Amino acid sequence: MILVRKLFTLVALFGALTTSAAAQTPVERGPSTAEERARVATIVQASRKDPLGALAANAAWFEQWISAIPDYTLNADPVAKWCDRRATGELRGATRFIYGTSAVDYQIKHNIPEPKTPADVAAVSLAGLEGVLAAYEALLAKDPANRSRKMDAALVRRSKGELPAFVNELGM
Numbered sequence: 042m043i044l045v046r047k048l049f050t051l052v053a054l055f056g057a058l059t060t061s062a063a064a065q066t067p068v069e070r071g072p073s074t075a076e077e078r079a080r081v082a083t084i085v086q087a088s089r090k091d092p093l094g095a096l097a098a099n100a101a102w103f104e105q106w107i108s109a110i111p112d113y114t115l116n117a118d119p120v121a122k123w124c125d126r127r128a129t130g131e132l133r134g135a136t137r138f139i140y141g142t143s144a145v146d147y148q149i150k151h152n153i154p155e156p157k158t159p160a161d162v163a164a165v166s167l168a169g170l171e172g173v174l175a176a177y178e179a180l181l182a183k184d185p186a187n188r189s190r191k192m193d194a195a196l197v198r199r200s201k202g203e204l205p206a207f208v209n210e211l212g213m
Contacts, residue, residue, distance in 0.1 A: 072112040078149045085146045088139050092176035096135045114155045115141050119212035120166035124173045130187035131180050143172025167208045
């Protein structure tokens with residue numbers, strides 16, 4: 042009986058030690074896979090047609106994925122903040138997701154893991170804004186209540202070929 046108790050104590054102690062060691066050593070995942078990067082591209086295309094559907098189906102995955110991967114970073118910048126503040130209606134809840142997926146998709150396609158130069162930061166911000174504007178147009182076509190004067194002004198700038206200058210004006 043004493044031997045059995047000692048054995049249970051030993052097993053419990055070993056389990057506690059291995060659990061404690063595992064908790065102290067976080068498992069880091071490797072770089073993003075080709076399939077994951079392709080999924081981001083698919084999400085971007087879907088969000089241009091059905092922003093809310095893309096958000097509902099993919100937001101949790103994208104947030105977890107971008108936080109876990111070591112090879113791409115997504116930083117908040119003045120353009121992302123402008124989009125977030127200027128969105129109205131249904132776009133308001135989807136802006137960060139759409140901006141983020143569009144920006145990261147650009148980073149993937151242009152091999153910019155972490156935008157550091159002003160030109161790279163501006164290009165990634167422009168891609169994020171273009172994604173938000175495409176989603177805005179899709180939502181506006183479904184419901185005019187989604188209209189935003191500021192987003193409309195950005196669309197005008199885009200139609201004039203002035204969107205890169207607009208990004209720079211926002212603080213890039």
